[in-house]
Structures are given as C-alpha cells and as structure tokens.
Amino acid sequence: MQKIVVVGAGHASGQLLDSLRRGGSDAHITLVGEESWLPYQRPPLSKKFLSGELTVERLAFRPKSFYEKHDIHTRLSCRAVSIDRAAQTVSLANGEALDYELLALTTGGRVRxxxxxxxxxxxxxxxxxxxxxxxxxxxxxxxxxxxxxxxxxxxxxxxxxxxxxxxxxxxxxxxxxxxxxxxxxxxxxxxxxxxxxxxxxxxxxxxxxxxxxxxxxxxxxxxxxxxxxxxxxxxxGIGVLPNQELAREAGLACDNGIMVDEFARTRDPKIVSAGDCTNHPNSLLGRRLRLESVHNALEQAKSAAASLMGEQLVYAQVPWFWSDQYNSKLQMVGLSQGSDFSVQRGNPEEDKFSLFYYRGNALIAIDSVNCPGDHMAGKKLIAAGISPSPGQAADPGFPLKSLL
Ligand SMILES: Cc1cc2nc3c(=O)[nH]c(=O)nc-3n(C[C@H](O)[C@H](O)[C@H](O)COP(=O)(O)OP(=O)(O)OC[C@H]3O[C@@H](n4cnc5c(N)ncnc54)[C@H](O)[C@@H]3O)c2cc1C
The missing domain is CATH 3.50.50.60 (FAD/NAD(P)-binding domain)
Known part of the structure; x- marks a missing residue:
C-alpha cells in the first residue's frame, strides 16, 4: 500500500485528507502535527472564540471519528524536524522516522x-x-x-x-x-x-x-x-512568516514560501505543498504570490491531493478573504493593489458599501462591507473577466448578476 505522510495539521491538511479519501485514495496516511489538536479552523480564534461565543469543539475541521473512519494515522504534539529526500523519510522530534512514498507539506505560517x-x-x-x-x-x-x-x-x-x-x-x-x-x-x-x-x-x-x-x-x-x-x-499581530525551513533544509526551493507549481508540486516529484507556506503561481493574476487565507489553503490542497493521486487539477482562482470586526463583515475578492481608481457602491455611513477597483477598464477587485451580494457577484465577474462599467458598479440599483 502506498505510504503518504502529511506534515502540518491545519486547514490545508484537513482539506487534503478529505480530498484524498473522497478521491478514492486507499493510501496508508500519517498526519504529523506539532499542535495537540486535529486540524481546526483558525478564523474564529480572533473573533467569536476569543469573545467567548464559540467553544473549542466547534473549531474542529472534521470530528475525531473522521480520522478513525478513514484510517488516518495521527502523530500530534509532534514536530517533523527533517526530511531525507533520498531515503524518503521524515524524522520526528520524538526520534521516530516515517517512511513515505509521497509527502505533503502543509506547515502553514508562524507569527512574526x-x-x-x-x-x-x-x-x-x-x-x-x-x-x-x-x-x-x-x-x-x-x-x-x-x-x-x-x-x-x-x-x-x-x-x-x-x-x-x-x-x-x-x-x-x-x-x-x-x-x-x-x-x-x-x-x-x-x-x-x-x-x-x-x-x-x-x-x-x-x-x-x-x-x-x-x-x-x-x-x-x-x-x-x-x-x-x-x-x-x-x-x-505584526504578520506571519511561512514555515518553509523544513523544505529548505531538505533542498527544496523556497522564496517567501515553498516554491510550487500550479498543481501544488515542488520540484521533487514526490513532494507537494499547500496553504500559507507556499509561493505559487496564479495564471489569473499573472504572477507568483504567497497568500494567507482559508480559501487559498482549501483550494490549493485540492490540487495537491489530485497531484498525489496522479491527477492534474490546476489551482488558479481569484483570491478571496473575509474579516469580521464588530458588526461589519469585510469581504474581499481579487487584489486591489495596483488599481488605477475605485468606485463606491452603497453608503459607508450605513455600514453597507462596496469599493470596486479598476485597472484601466478592467474590474480587478471588490472590497465589500456587509454586502454579500456584491461579493458573490464580484467573485463570478472577476473570474469570468467581465467588468461592469464604473457607472453600473456605482449604482446600487444595477443588478450585477445580469452581466453574468
Ligand atoms: C487568528 C486568525 C484569524 C484568521 N482569520 C482569517 C479569516 O477571517 N479569513 C481567512 O481567510 N483566513 C484567516 N486566517 C488565516 C487562515 O487561518 C490561514 O490562512 C490558514 O489557517 C492556513 O492554513 P494552513 O493549513 O496553510 O496553515 P495552518 O492552519 O497554520 O496549519 C499549519 C500547521 O502545521 C503545523 N506545523 C508547522 N510546522 C510543522 C512541523 N515541522 N511539524 C509538524 N507540524 C508543523 C503548525 O503547527 C500548524 O498546526 C486567520 C488566521 C489566524 C491565526
């Protein structure tokens, strides 16, 4: 049976394991995580969890039974300290060495x-x-x-x-x-x-x-x-650094993240990587980047899982992100840096508005506050390369969906 080791038990690994089993992989899988927790959702940590509105049980990505049912072996509270690519082993801080045929690095980031x-x-x-x-x-x-x-x-x-x-x-x-x-x-x-x-x-x-x-x-x-x-x-809260040292010390290319291609593959055909720790290309944006977002971790993990199963699933999506502060939900799609101008739709004084960012005539990003409809339509518009005119964008009565 094929042996897969996954290092890092966070968002990307949770999705990767799910995609592997859903995709029919019957590999022997071992998940190594330095935290004592099974993969969980980090976003609530600064939001509802911190303000006491959510319990720790609600954070889990999947219940413990998921790992048992899918025969996923776990090594928690255990740090992977080195990779021997020639011998195809991962050494753990507890002295154990795990053999792998395929390896996934989902090591995320750490605070600056x-x-x-x-x-x-x-x-x-x-x-x-x-x-x-x-x-x-x-x-x-x-x-x-x-x-x-x-x-x-x-x-x-x-x-x-x-x-x-x-x-x-x-x-x-x-x-x-x-x-x-x-x-x-x-x-x-x-x-x-x-x-x-x-x-x-x-x-x-x-x-x-x-x-x-x-x-x-x-x-x-x-x-x-x-x-x-x-x-x-x-x-x-002054930023996050990619956990790339394990990869770099194993001789994999790193530059503000572990370098992967659009299929989440490193240059070692046996090693993939996904999530906050990667520097990856995005053909829709026409450049490489490192993202720190749930959407990136989940979608790139799907490509990584496909690569582990010998398939090809391109990871090229318009990035999106959200943040909750008081009663304002900020939703962002696309990257607004480098825009030439922006157009406002709605009214900030009512805590309900969006900013549409343009480069030339092209819509490249939308930041919305309490306007989920603009965000949802914006995701589709930007992915499809469709741009409302600035006048249409600024008119809250204009149905953006009608352009799709
Ligand atoms: C407080 C907070 C709020 C956030 N809010 C949002 C939000 O609102 N929206 C959004 O899109 N994103 C948000 N994010 C970002 C989002 O949580 C991350 O982008 C996401 O968790 C990345 O997933 P990942 O799997 O790449 O990394 P992580 O979830 O960081 O998982 C990596 C795991 O690998 C482990 N690890 C690292 N090195 C090793 C090793 N050598 N051996 C074993 N284990 C190792 C780490 O301990 C960690 O558990 C937030 C993050 C934080 C911290």
Whole structure:
C-alpha cells in the first residue's frame, strides 16, 4: 500500500485528507502535527472564540471519528524536524522516522515576533493557534487595559473582540493607516472610524520602542513619539512568516514560501505543498504570490491531493478573504493593489458599501462591507473577466448578476 505522510495539521491538511479519501485514495496516511489538536479552523480564534461565543469543539475541521473512519494515522504534539529526500523519510522530534512514498507539506505560517526590549515579559501574547487563544482568554480575565500592537486583520479582530468584552482597548499601528497592505486608503479610513466609534483608541504612524513591566509582567509601552501608555495585556499581530525551513533544509526551493507549481508540486516529484507556506503561481493574476487565507489553503490542497493521486487539477482562482470586526463583515475578492481608481457602491455611513477597483477598464477587485451580494457577484465577474462599467458598479440599483 502506498505510504503518504502529511506534515502540518491545519486547514490545508484537513482539506487534503478529505480530498484524498473522497478521491478514492486507499493510501496508508500519517498526519504529523506539532499542535495537540486535529486540524481546526483558525478564523474564529480572533473573533467569536476569543469573545467567548464559540467553544473549542466547534473549531474542529472534521470530528475525531473522521480520522478513525478513514484510517488516518495521527502523530500530534509532534514536530517533523527533517526530511531525507533520498531515503524518503521524515524524522520526528520524538526520534521516530516515517517512511513515505509521497509527502505533503502543509506547515502553514508562524507569527512574526516583536524584537523590542521587554518583548518577553509575561502578558505579551500572539495569536496563531487554539493554545494562544486560550492563554489570552485566561490572561485578560480581570484585566482591563488591552494594547494591540499591529493594525492588521488579526490585531483589529482581537481589538473588536476585546471591546465586545468591555475592555479598554488601544491599537498601535506603525503605518499611517490600518490594514495598509491589504486594503485601500478609503477602506482603512472606514475601519478607523468603525473602531473609534466602538470605543477603541487607534494610534497610527506610531511605533513601539520598548515594553516595560513590573515583577516580570508587562505594565506599559514606550512609543516612538516618547509617550508611555499603560497596558495590562499586550497582543502582538505584526504578520506571519511561512514555515518553509523544513523544505529548505531538505533542498527544496523556497522564496517567501515553498516554491510550487500550479498543481501544488515542488520540484521533487514526490513532494507537494499547500496553504500559507507556499509561493505559487496564479495564471489569473499573472504572477507568483504567497497568500494567507482559508480559501487559498482549501483550494490549493485540492490540487495537491489530485497531484498525489496522479491527477492534474490546476489551482488558479481569484483570491478571496473575509474579516469580521464588530458588526461589519469585510469581504474581499481579487487584489486591489495596483488599481488605477475605485468606485463606491452603497453608503459607508450605513455600514453597507462596496469599493470596486479598476485597472484601466478592467474590474480587478471588490472590497465589500456587509454586502454579500456584491461579493458573490464580484467573485463570478472577476473570474469570468467581465467588468461592469464604473457607472453600473456605482449604482446600487444595477443588478450585477445580469452581466453574468
Ligand atoms: C487568528 C486568525 C484569524 C484568521 N482569520 C482569517 C479569516 O477571517 N479569513 C481567512 O481567510 N483566513 C484567516 N486566517 C488565516 C487562515 O487561518 C490561514 O490562512 C490558514 O489557517 C492556513 O492554513 P494552513 O493549513 O496553510 O496553515 P495552518 O492552519 O497554520 O496549519 C499549519 C500547521 O502545521 C503545523 N506545523 C508547522 N510546522 C510543522 C512541523 N515541522 N511539524 C509538524 N507540524 C508543523 C503548525 O503547527 C500548524 O498546526 C486567520 C488566521 C489566524 C491565526
């Protein structure tokens, strides 16, 4: 029986295993994960899970019985430390070596760490996994002043969850606007207003020079403008790095992610890779990129599973992503960077609007707030290369679906 080893038990692996068994693979499969959890959904960690509206059981990608029923062997709380491609083995931190005929690397990403003095104080948190979220929940109970360093998606979702719990929240962002790498200035402005209206204190264009503490526990933050602000709990959300070292040390090409082709194959015919850890081509966008999104992890994993089964399923989709902050659901399709202009549909003051981004005459992306219809239609329009005129896009009465 063919032996497949999957390293990394996250979103991509959950989908990959599902696709393998659904596709009829009867391979002997072993899933290796360094966390103690079976694959689970990370998005709620900064949203409903953190604010206490969702239990840990609800996070699982598939129940434990799925792995038992499909005869998937698991090695949890166990890190893969090296790959010997010539011998086709993966060595684990517990000393075990697993043979493989085919290997999938779904190692995801890890948080970028803050390096200023005091970053190691107790009370300084990061958020990537369930254990981080449980640690943060326990720590901020009975503590009021929550400072979030980093105004990206995760940081802002944590800020919104903390406000929901009535905490005193400050967000510190080095750039001059929120979520600056992902959304346009107009959308950043909307979210700044949203957080401010909901009682969070947001400081843009502000750096952190030091975290200070008493008895080993954080108590304040020194800012780049010389001020010091008090903090009972600090949450750092300053980006994610791809977990590519295992692949790189095994001689696989890596460049901001494990290099794969449109079928999720590395240059070793026995190894595929999918999810946050990959740098992959996207023929619809005409370039290579690394994405950190559930959609990317799931869809690329389907291509990886197909490759493992000797089939070919091209991964070329218009990227999409979402973020929930307070009662505003941001849904993004396409990548708005490099657009020439945008057109607004709906009304930000009613928390219900979309921005349509154009390059020349072509619609390349839509960011929507509480407009799922625009998002759904936009996905199809962009994938089909159909562009409403700016006038049609700006008219909320114009049915976008009629163009499909
Ligand atoms: C708080 C939070 C909120 C998010 N919200 C959204 C959202 O709203 N929308 C959205 O689209 N995306 C969101 N994301 C991003 C999304 O969760 C990721 O894109 C997705 O989890 C990527 O899946 P993955 O399988 O590639 O990696 P992961 O889910 O990170 O899984 C990788 C797994 O591999 C393990 N691993 C790594 N190296 C090894 C090794 N050597 N040996 C064994 N195991 C290893 C890791 O511990 C991890 O468990 C969010 C992420 C976070 C952290």
């Amino acid at each position: 760490k803050l390096t200023v003095p005091g970053a190691g104080l107790t009370g300084v948190h990061y958020l990537r996994g369930i254990d981080d979220a449980l640690g943060l929940q326990a720590d901020w109970q009975g503590r009021d002043k929550v400072c979030v360093i980093g105004g990206g998606f995760v940081g802002l979702e944590v800020a919104a969850s903390a406000r929901r719990l009535g905490k005193n929240v400050t967000v510190i962002e080095m750039a001059d606007r929120l979520m600056g790498r992902a959304v346009s200035p107009a959308m950043s402005g909307y979210f700044l207003g949203l957080h401010t209206r909901n009682g969070a204190h947001v400081m843009c264009s502000t750096g952190v020079t030091e975290l200070v503490g008493t008895h080993g526990r954080v108590s304040g933050i020194h800012l780049s403008d010389g001020r010091e602000i008090p903090a009972d709990v600090v949450v750092v």
